[in-house]
Amino acid sequence: MDVTLPLIVLGIILLIHLTFVNVNIGLGFYSVILKWKSLSNPEVTKPARKVFKFLVATEVVSGVYGTMITVILAGIWPTLVNIVTIILFIPLIVSIIGIIIRLTSIAAYWYTWDKVRPRTHLAIGLTMALSGLTIPAGFRYIFAFINNPVGLTSLNPISGNVIEALTNPVYPPLLIHTFFGALSIGFLAASAGLACSSKADKTVERWSGYASLLGGLMIIPQGLTGFWFWSTLSFHSPYLFASLNRSFLPFQYSSTNVSYLFLGMVLISIVILTFGIVHYHKPSRTWIAYMLAPLSIAALILGEMAHDIGRLPYMVIVGDTGIPVETFINRLMLIEPALILSGLLVIIFFTAIFIALLYLYLVKGIIEES
Amino acid sequence: MNLRGTLDLSALGIYIHSITVAIVIGFSITLTIIEFLGIRKKDASYIRLAKQLSLVIAIAFVFGAATGTLVEFGLVQVWNGVILAIGSFFFTPLFLELVAFTIEATLLVALLYTWDKFKNPWTHWMITVTYTAGALFSGLLITSVNSWMQAPWGTGEIVKIIYPWAPVYGPTAININFLITVKEVLVSTRVNFAASGASIINPTILNTLFSSYGELLKDPWVSLTSPYALTSIVHQLLATTVVGVFWIAGALAYKGLRKKEKRDYYLRLFKTVALIGSILLIIQGIEGHEQGLMIYIYQPTKFAMISGLEKSGPYVPAGLTIFGDPNYVFKGFDYLLQMSENHPNPSLKIGGVSVKEIALADTLKALEKLPLVKTLYEVKIGLAALSLLISLIIISSFTFKKFWRGKERILLYGGLIMFFVAPAIAGLGWAVREIGRKPWTVYGLLYPEELVTPNPIGPEVTLTIIGGLILGLLITFTTIYLVLKKPPRFLKIGDE
Numbered sequence: 001m002d003v004t005l006p007l008i009v010l011g012i013i014l015l016i017h018l019t020f021v022n023v024n025i026g027l028g029f030y031s032v033i034l035k036w037k038s039l040s041n042p043e044v045t046k047p048a049r050k051v052f053k054f055l056v057a058t059e060v061v062s063g064v065y066g067t068m069i070t071v072i073l074a075g076i077w078p079t080l081v082n083i084v085t086i087i088l089f090i091p092l093i094v095s096i097i098g099i100i101i102r103l104t105s106i107a108a109y110w111y112t113w114d115k116v117r118p119r120t121h122l123a124i125g126l127t128m129a130l131s132g133l134t135i136p137a138g139f140r141y142i143f144a145f146i147n148n149p150v151g152l153t154s155l156n157p158i159s160g161n162v163i164e165a166l167t168n169p170v171y172p173p174l175l176i177h178t179f180f181g182a183l184s185i186g187f188l189a190a191s192a193g194l195a196c197s198s199k200a201d202k203t204v205e206r207w208s209g210y211a212s213l214l215g216g217l218m219i220i221p222q223g224l225t226g227f228w229f230w231s232t233l234s235f236h237s238p239y240l241f242a243s244l245n246r247s248f249l250p251f252q253y254s255s256t257n258v259s260y261l262f263l264g265m266v267l268i269s270i271v272i273l274t275f276g277i278v279h280y281h282k283p284s285r286t287w288i289a290y291m292l293a294p295l296s297i298a299a300l301i302l303g304e305m306a307h308d309i310g311r312l313p314y315m316v317i318v319g320d321t322g323i324p325v326e327t328f329i330n331r332l333m334l335i336e337p338a339l340i341l342s343g344l345l346v347i348i349f350f351t352a353i354f355i356a357l358l359y360l361y362l363v364k365g366i367i368e369e370s
Numbered sequence: 371m372n373l374r375g376t377l378d379l380s381a382l383g384i385y386i387h388s389i390t391v392a393i394v395i396g397f398s399i400t401l402t403i404i405e406f407l408g409i410r411k412k413d414a415s416y417i418r419l420a421k422q423l424s425l426v427i428a429i430a431f432v433f434g435a436a437t438g439t440l441v442e443f444g445l446v447q448v449w450n451g452v453i454l455a456i457g458s459f460f461f462t463p464l465f466l467e468l469v470a471f472t473i474e475a476t477l478l479v480a481l482l483y484t485w486d487k488f489k490n491p492w493t494h495w496m497i498t499v500t501y502t503a504g505a506l507f508s509g510l511l512i513t514s515v516n517s518w519m520q521a522p523w524g525t526g527e528i529v530k531i532i533y534p535w536a537p538v539y540g541p542t543a544i545n546i547n548f549l550i551t552v553k554e555v556l557v558s559t560r561v562n563f564a565a566s567g568a569s570i571i572n573p574t575i576l577n578t579l580f581s582s583y584g585e586l587l588k589d590p591w592v593s594l595t596s597p598y599a600l601t602s603i604v605h606q607l608l609a610t611t612v613v614g615v616f617w618i619a620g621a622l623a624y625k626g627l628r629k630k631e632k633r634d635y636y637l638r639l640f641k642t643v644a645l646i647g648s649i650l651l652i653i654q655g656i657e658g659h660e661q662g663l664m665i666y667i668y669q670p671t672k673f674a675m676i677s678g679l680e681k682s683g684p685y686v687p688a689g690l691t692i693f694g695d696p697n698y699v700f701k702g703f704d705y706l707l708q709m710s711e712n713h714p715n716p717s718l719k720i721g722g723v724s725v726k727e728i729a730l731a732d733t734l735k736a737l738e739k740l741p742l743v744k745t746l747y748e749v750k751i752g753l754a755a756l757s758l759l760i761s762l763i764i765i766s767s768f769t770f771k772k773f774w775r776g777k778e779r780i781l782l783y784g785g786l787i788m789f790f791v792a793p794a795i796a797g798l799g800w801a802v803r804e805i806g807r808k809p810w811t812v813y814g815l816l817y818p819e820e821l822v823t824p825n826p827i828g829p830e831v832t833l834t835i836i837g838g839l840i841l842g843l844l845i846t847f848t849t850i851y852l853v854l855k856k857p858p859r860f861l862k863i864g865d866e
Contacts, residue, residue: 060432060435060475060479063435063439064435064471064472064475066439067435067438067439067468067471068468068471068472070439070442070443070446071442071456071464071465071467071468072465072468074453074456074457075456075461075464075465076457078453078454078456078457078571078576079453079571079572079573079576080573081446081453082450082453082568082569082571082572083572085447085450085823086450086568086569086823086824086825089447089823089825092443092447093447093831096440096443096447096835097831097834097835097838099439100436100440100834100835100838100839100841100842103436103842104838104841104842104845107845107849108845111848111849111852155572155573155574156570156572156573156574156575157559157569157570157572158568158569158570158571158572159569159824162825323573327573327577328573330457330461331576331577331579331580331585332454332457332458332576332585332586333457333458333461333585333586333588333590334585334590335461335590336590339462339465339590340465343466343469346469346472346473347468347469347472350472350473350475350476350477351472351476353476353480354472354475354476354479357479357483358479360483
């Protein structure tokens with residue numbers, strides 16, 4: 001079976017999901033930061049609420065796409081999912097618990113707004129924000145596992161050490177890099193949203209600039225942990241490391257070259273850092289905020305593509321080589337490309353409508369204010 | 371946690387998820403009808419109710435999506451072996467479900483935020499209709515997945531080879547050698563190593579089988595063409611809708627009884643909604659015959675459990691409705707055991723165990739469930755009879771208006787009773803459906819112990835999941851209460 005279409009389907013769904021998830025995590029933290037600021041400056045309450053509303057709306061999309069990924073993975077890559085669910089049993093349970101806490105704490109944060117003491121509300125908000133991190137804390141193990149399958153001792157029958165799987169050296173840098181990336185993207189999304197709101201309400205302008213500054217500055221720890229992740233790959237996932245650096249370090253061999261995607265991500269990150277600081281000093285220049293949000297998403301997409309395409313033609317990297325993608329493709333049935341393509345088109349079409357509605361609701365505000 | 375506990379945890383997750391499903395589907399149908407009436411009659415009270423319903427649907431949808439994710443995770447992570455079916459028989463319905471889910475989510479936001487935004491109100495109604503179609507389509511697809519586990523359509527004579535009393539499950543849309551080999555390995559792993567079969571669903575085995583025999587499934591649409599699934603879809607969607615509709619009717623009845631000064635207002639709305647529920651309930655009763663027929667044909671052990679036939683003999687309700695003969699002798703467990711004893715292929719072995727032995731042992735395991743399933747079914751039928759009576763009373767209030775004048779409180783109390791009875795019937799029905807297919811997860815083919823994760827599930831995980839589900843449910847109901855008490859301004863709900 002040709003694996004191109006299944007890879008494209010997985011890639012599209014994954015990228016949409018990751019975009020919304022990252023925006024979501026960062027928005028949670030920015031809302032709490034603004035709430036904290038509002039303790040001394042009540043003016044900040046308004047942007048804090050706006051950012052939180054934005055979070056609630058995007059949470060739905062990330063949830064819907066999360067469900068899709070499970071079905072796509074289990075349907076098209078069944079044996080990979082079976083291996084992952086057995087070996088990474090504990091991290092996946094952490095994610096499930098994280099989802100429960102996240103959803104309930106979002107609801108709690110919503111209801112207790114102005115109903116409990118501000119510091120109590122802040123504590124609930126912090127729980128909400130931190131719980132957002134527990135979901136990737138589990139799921140990022142999957143990426144670490146396919147970069148370096150620690151814990152797997154046998155493929156037939158599937159067996160391994162679920163505790164040893166937790167010690168994957170690729171995981172810590174990947175996770176922390178992800179956290180900083182999510183904060184950066186979410187802050188910059190908040191900046192764009194608040195920049196738009198500032199047309200009608202100048203008081204939020206400052207907080208748009210502040211979000212840009214934080215979003216831009218997050219690039220520094222993200223870059224440092226990115227370097228840590230990159231160097232870890234050289235030891236524990238050399239094939240992926242070679243793919244990422246093929247144009248720069250030609251002594252390494254890999255049949256896939258994603259070095260331009262990697263370089264693109266790095267260059268965009270530098271632009272984000274620079275313009276994030278500029279926007280903080282000139283918050284009235286809303287075009288900077290409008291530019292930074294899509295740029296941060298572009299950096300995410302390039303980074304994820306470099307990370308995931310860099311493994312090809314393997315699905316799981318084992319040192320200089322790996323287990324080919326074809327090994328895990330569904331052999332139980334012939335998947336009809338027409339079904340997949342037509343389904344995917346409908347999904348993308350309705351997602352676009354959803355985003356348009358989100359835009360009407362959040363940015364234009366016509367519905368809310370009418 | 372042992373297998374029993376894992377099964378119970380999954381059942382709890384499904385039951386809690388089904389609460390939101392009943393709201394989403396039942397309320398959507400009611401919303402479509404009520405909005406239609408509101409626009410057509412230019413009646414503000416109907417439109418007000420429709421707006422309230424759309425709000426509740428939105429809240430339940432979010433919680434439904436969250437619990438749905440947990441149920442889905444449960445399926446993939448706790449019952450790993452089911453991946454075998456997700457990658458084959460379930461793939462088409464589940465992939466289409468993603469499409470339906472996206473349509474549903476998008477149109478729900480659209481319908482919620484476009485109330486009073488169009489000059490022509492029918493434009494909004496069209497969004498409602500499309501959204502409801504998406505919700506029903508979603509329910510249809512998920513029911514088809516469950517139905518395949520009840521009657522594994524497309525497996526042809528495979529089940530009959532093991533259990534001589536079993537029917538033929540449609541055309542043979544599978545590669546028999548592939549499936550038999552998988553079953554061999556599953557049984558061998560379970561019997562010889564006392565281990566879960568989930569770990570054998572791996573690339574080495576599946577790729578080897580593919581190289582030897584080709585794909586397992588030849589027709590990816592087969593699970594959607596099963597007569598059992600088609601009947602079940604109508605049956606389940608009707609049951610779910612009836613529950614949702616009577617929850618609305620019950621809430622309106624409660625309001626009508628509590629607020630005497632507004633009783634006329636609530637009574638009118640209650641009667642309209644309760645009429646929808648009553649009509650659907652009667653249709654459900656008629657359709658129930660079809661569902662019973664499917665069980666008779668495709669699930670002999672479940673039919674024997676429901677009708678309490680430890681020994682072959684007449685079962686009057688089924689005899690009358692299926693054959694027009696109350697004395698018709700149905701085959702009971704004695705016959706099924708006898709057929710297993712006289713197995714046509716006694717020397718055939720699967721995983722080193724003779725099929726005769728398997729058939730006998732499993733038929734006896736099914737027999738153990740008879741008292742429980744029969745009791746659940748009889749309680750369900752008793753409640754169904756009560757609900758039919760209440761439904762007829764509600765319908766009579768439209769034809770015998772003079773008689774009911776001044777006695778409306780009785781109708782409202784009837785609505786209150788149905789608020790509890792309708793979900794009880796559906797819950798019992800689902801229990802009969804699920805327990806009745808035991809000892810198998812996929813009827814006649816796969817056992818729970820072959821599909822469960824090889825990893826232990828600790829009490830901390832169990833308690834967190836149960837706590838999360840209950841907490842989520844409480845938050846949902848609190849949200850619904852608060853939002854109905856103080857609806858968002860943009861909806862312009864207005865006064866009663």
